Amino acid sequence: MKKILTIILAAGMSSRMKDGKTKCIKKIDGQETIIRRMIRQQLDLFNSQMIYISTGYQSKEYESLNSYNVKTVLNDMYRVDKNINSCFLCLDRAFLEKTSFDYVMIVEGDVVISDKDAEIIKNQINQKDIAPVIFVEKENNTNRNRVGCIDTSGTCYIREKESLDDRMTGIFLIDVKTSKYLLEKQEILIKESGMNFYYFQPFLRGSDCKIKFKKVYLNKSFTINNQKEYEWAKMNLATSN
Numbered sequence: 001m002k003k004i005l006t007i008i009l010a011a012g013m014s015s016r017m018k019d020g021k022t023k024c025i026k027k028i029d030g031q032e033t034i035i036r037r038m039i040r041q042q043l044d045l046f047n048s049q050m051i052y053i054s055t056g057y058q059s060k061e062y063e064s065l066n067s068y069n070v071k072t073v074l075n076d077m078y079r080v081d082k083n084i085n086s087c088f089l090c091l092d093r094a095f096l097e098k099t100s101f102d103y104v105m106i107v108e109g110d111v112v113i114s115d116k117d118a119e120i121i122k123n124q125i126n127q128k129d130i131a132p133v134i135f136v137e138k139e140n141n142t143n144r145n146r147v148g149c150i151d152t153s154g155t156c157y158i159r160e161k162e163s164l165d166d167r168m169t170g171i172f173l174i175d176v177k178t179s180k181y182l183l184e185k186q187e188i189l190i191k192e193s194g195m196n197f198y199y200f201q202p203f204l205r206g207s208d209c210k211i212k213f214k215k216v217y218l219n220k221s222f223t224i225n226n227q228k229e230y231e232w233a234k235m236n237l238a239t240s241n
Contacts, residue, residue, distance in 0.1 A: 011056030
């Protein structure tokens with residue numbers, strides 16, 4: 001059985017929600033919060049052995065999540081970081097603590113994965129050999145304004161353009177070798193250029209990139225950026241499961 005490590009990126013300020021609260025602790029289905037739903041899926045459905053959660057803004061709200069196989073990692077630079085430092089800190093912690101894993105799933109904390117899409121991800125994990133995977137959705141009227149898209153070769157994660165077809169859902173699955181390469185690249189980039197990048201953007205856009213991502217399509221998962229998307233996700237989650 002494959003050993004899965006999960007990194008959940010939840011350090012951001014949730015500024016687009018405009019209510020002064022970190023969105024990952026909001027309830028999504030009347031009972032579970034967004035972050036607890038994510039943890040449950042990772043442990044129960046994807047058989048993750050360890051979860052690292054990057055925290056920053058209102059980090060105390062996440063302290064109760066710490067357990068034997070869930071650890072919070074504080075990113076005290078969250079005000080200037082755009083996920084690249086959060087990803088770096090969690091990967092670094094995993095290797096420093098000699099956490100044993102075959103693959104790491106990197107997930108943005110504001111992604112709500114529907115039950116149907118969870119099965120797609122689970123089936124991908126259960127394949128014999130897993131190439132680096134990025135989970136995407138075809139562009140449509142409901143996700144047209146979502147930031148982030150993937151180019152036709154599957155190698156480019158772009159935040160500046162919105163003209164391409166496949167929208168990223170903020171879920172990546174990579175092996176140990178790839179994660180070490182990512183860690184090295186991020187560390188160099190942070191030292192040379194600062195943290196004003198999203199975690200895969202410079203990594204994948206560089207001319208020396210050695211990684212080709214396989215695209216796997218999801219049907220109805222939700223990335224929550226603002227209050228309108230939050231209310232829409234709550235309303236549509238039941239019908240998408």
